[in-house]
Amino acid sequence: MIRVFKHYVPYAVLLLGLVDAVLLIASAELGWVIRAHQIGMLIEPTSSRLPQLLSFAFALQIALVAVGAYGVASFLSLRFAAARLAVAILLGVSFLSILFFLVPPLALWRSNLAYATLIAGILLVVVRALLGRTLGSETFKRRIIVLGAGHRAARIGGLAALPGSNVVVAGYVAMGEANPVITDAVPRDRIPNLAAHVVDNGASEVVLALEERRNALPLKDLLRVKTTGVMVSEISSFLERETGRIDLNSVNPSWLIFSDGFASGRMLSSAFKRAFDVVASLLLLFLTLPVILLTAAAIKLESKGPAFYRQRRVGLYNQGFDIIKLRSMRQDAEVAGKAVWAEKDDPRITRVGRFIRMVRIDELPQTWTVLKGEMSFVGPRPERPQFVEQLEQQIPYYAERHMVKPGITGWAQINYPYGASIEDARHKLEYDLYYAKNYSPFLDLLILLQTLRVVLWPSGAR
Template identity: 50%
Template sequence: MAYIRLNKHYIHQHYLALGIIEVFTLVLAAWLAVRLPSVLSGESLFAGIDVGFLVPALIFSVVLSCCTLAMGVYISLVREGYASMVLRTIVSFFLLGSLSLYIVDLITSGNLFDSALLFWGVLFATLMVFLIRALFISFVDLANLQRRILVYGAGQQASELLNRIASQPSRLGVTVVGCVPAGSEPVEVDPQLLLRPESSWLALARKHDVHEIVMAPDERRRDKGTGMPVQELLDCKVSGIPTTDLLSFEERELNAIDVDSLKPSWLLFSDGFRVSRRHAWAKRLFDVAVSGVFLALLWPAMLLTALAVKLDSKGPALYSQLRVGLNGRVFRIYKFRSMRTDAEVAGKAVWAKENDNRVTRVGAFIRNTRLDELPQLYNVLAGHMSFVGPRPERPEFVEDLKQQIPFYDVRHKVKPGLMGWAQLKYPYGASVEDAKNKLKYDLYYAKNHGFLMDLQILVQTVEIVLLGKGVR
């Protein structure tokens, strides 16, 4: 089974074919949208076809296709099912796609797309791709599109990997076919998953239709003459069955970097952590533009929030705290006050708790709706924070966490943000263990962040705000 790699994700060859078909479908949707007014006035659908229309139609198709990829629509079809794909498609076409088409039209002086194409084209495109994907599912067994992996190792690391996969089966496009014990390590996985090569690793991999071998032994050094089967694994690799280390596999499939398995050498030699002046300027421009738009739209809500906080309890409407930012620099963050003024009488930093009794009535509402975070738009405009990035933590907590969690300071190598990858993937952190789990996602963001990832986080944060996830 053939795959292509796109943005650190593997896409099956069937998806490549589906994507090509959809590109032409989107061109057809654009043509139907432009011809609709003439058809309604009595003309034939095929009358007056203008070849010059192909340029805006192709741009329309490319823009919506890019939005589809940015929202992970194809991946979600396998990992999350048809319903999730529908939701992602609606967001990618009607929100991200329409906005992108409008911006492209502005750049071209408003002469590229007409109003019929911007409205009816997106509507027709949505309905047509839903039909095509429904046909795709009826002809292609989605279970066959999942990557079948064989794990080398059956000890603690392998067991923890299987638990992480089992904890979110609907989010992963992988199936574990079995585990091969490494040397004399104690077996900690389900005995029913144990496999042993009868003649060779290649024969075993072909017998179980393995697409990839994941290396998860507890000990990689030679053990009393029994070491890693390098030659066997090399035979598999040259036969088209790649071998992947545990960290790289989890980064790709779980979108996280496991802190417990992390070694400095992996951080040094793996790709990512790229920083350039051009990217920094582009990110800063994005931050200023988005923050300016939000301020222009939300200032009435901010005014009402400040008034509600003042009327609900004694004290100032705004609340400030010191937080740790880029390269460990400390800055002052601003929020609407959601707790009583005596929340930290002793002056000692305290983790927020679930159903915290220090939260006021208005405070509970603005925390659930994220309205308390709106003053941080000033921090973004001032350059202390980015719109997207790891959430900044208090200096008192940072000093403690750096002592207890390895590589914690790496998250400070990117500018903190108003919203982050960890907030999408993990609930509110209120302990050292929570901070450790969130660090997995902060490290992933620090390593792989870019414009498309920032845009994805921005769009998906809408779900967090609407459903009140991860709030305490």
Template identity: 60%
Template sequence: MFRLFKHYVPHSVAWLALIEFLALLAAAESAWHIYAQQADFGPGPFADRALPVLTFALANSLAMMATGLYGNEALRSMRFATARLLAAVSLGVLFLSVVGFLLPTATLWRANSIYAMAIAIALLFLVRLALTQTAGTDAFRRRVLILGAGPRAARLAEMAERPGSGLDIVGYVAMSASEKTMAGAVPRAQINNLSDHVLSLKAGEVVLALEERRGSLPLGDLLRVKTTGVHVNDISSFIERETGRVDLATTNPSGLIFSDGFSAGQRISRVSKRLFDIVASLMVLVIGLPLILIAGIAVKLDSRGPMLYRQARVGLFGETYDVWKIRSMRTDAEAAGKAVWASENDPRITRVGNIIRKLRIDELPQLWCVLKGEMSIVGPRPERPSFVEELERELPFYAERHMVKPGVTGWAQINYPYGASVEDARAKLEYDLYYAKNYSPFLDLLILLQTVRVVLWPEGAR
């Protein structure tokens, strides 16, 4: 993997995205030449059509990201990739239609666009077919040696066995006699030179997975391995890079303090994020107002009670504020006066409420909170004060998620199904900490694009 704006991107995904972007450029350029030949005119210099060709490629690349074409399942399954590819093309057509309406000179002519889409579908299908025939991301597997043979090493072994992990663990080194979890681990005492052992296994990375580091950290060994050009990483940083979340089981306060993250408060980032929030929330509120009214009327007709409901949530620095949503539950949903987690197939949800929750329409009024500055478009989802009190007692570092503004959508929402328990909150907290630690406008863009996938395929909505 390599780090792009503090976010880790697998090499396989980066190369695939680049190849497919070039395929889209080739499709647009070929379409231009085909149409020029049919209409009997010269294609002219590329500079005259560079903008519409680039717009075509960029729009469809973003649509492919938004529909999940660079996720593990799409990289392994041709059937899944084909379905998402067709959805991406449809989304790309809609985006190009909007751009063409606003900036006619920035898009291809209608006939050109039809040819370009047909050629693009064929080229992208061939690229994906070639990828799945090489076992997807398995073609880019990375060889890793684990220093440790206890429960932590077993966690890494489980990660490597997951489809699409891209990891090939070439061995385990038991650094102490007490580490006996991993069968076949080589005792450190049997290895004369650890750096030679790493090179003989052709490992590209060494991961430190000791159960107890105090007094047993092999600094000399690690230094010699590092000087051979092999990357050395600790288990918490490794898991963060591979999974996109901060692993609470292996993370300690000093690791967070001395990391290079948590820079979302820098002035330029803060100002640019706020400007985007104002512009985006205004646009969506204006465009979505008819949808809010229609959904509100449907809610009123379906069940007794108000169209909107207000609820206290915990925001930036632990301050409470009122969030607004379109009501999706019965008015007696919490008749006992105690906050209750939502559950799968929750009987308190109304018929209309079930629909607007799956489409995320009930979230639209929250944009008023974004406009006021209490929330952001992207950030950790805000929780109710009673839940926060419970979770701060149960989970380490839970208060740190309040160091950034809560958001309408977030890194946890696109990576983890809807959860309604302390264990679910723990998993979501790991993603929220990753977002707070590695925030950048690039990560916000990825989240916004992937939110489209969550809305189109709302498997986790409750």
């Protein structure tokens, strides 16, 4: 993987993205040239229309990211990839229509745009048909040696076996565990030179997965491996990079303290984030006000009670605040105000409520909370005080998620299906900690774009 603004991007995804960018620019140019030949127009140098070509490529590539066209499934299924490409092209062309209306100098003729779009669709599908399996194969995966033969080592093996994994386990080295789980691990005392063993297996990384590190770190071995140019990683750092979350089963306080991240010197990023929140919330409130009012009327028609409701949540530094949402449940959903976890096919949800939850319309009034500065567009979802008190007692590091401003959407929301249990909260916390540790405007932009994928293909909305 390569780290882009503190976020890890697989090499295969980066390569496919670069190929797509070249193809999209080439498609726009071909569309222009074909139409120019048809009408007998003199073809000027490509540089004279570069802004139009780049705007076409930019719009479609942003749409590809937004619909999840670079996800694991795109490398494994051509049918899945083609479906996402079709939606991305539709969204990209819609965005271009708005862009061309607002900035006429960037506009392509409708005939140019039609040719370019058709060519782009064909080329993108062909590239995935030719390269999809190759990019998802072992050719672009890193070979690793795992030091350890216990449950932690087995977890790495399970991760490597998943479809779309970025690593291949070249071998395990048993480090004297009392109860080894990996039966085919090579005992350390049978390897004369660990560094040579790593090189001979073609590994580019060694992952330390010991069950007990106290007085057991093979420092001389690790130093020798490191000086050969092979990367040495601790299991918590490895899992963070490969899964996009902080693994609570392997992490410890010292790793959180001494690893990079949680940077305090990000005043410029915070100022940019707040400026974006203000401008975007004002614009969104203006554009969605008719939708909010129509939905409120539908709620009132279906069930008794107010169309909007306030709910107390825990925000930055454990400060309480109220969020405003469109009511999606019956008015008597919670007796005496007692907090209750939502369930699958929750009977308390109304018919209108089920629809607005599925397409996230019920979240729109929270834009006002963003404008006030109590929330951001991107951040961990704020929980209710009753749940926070319970979760802080049962899940380690849960209080740390309140060190960043809560958001309407977040890294956990686009990576983990909706859940309402202690175990679900634990998994979502792993993603929230990753976001807090690796925050950057780039990650915020990625989350905002990918939120569209969640809206288009909702998973478990309750």
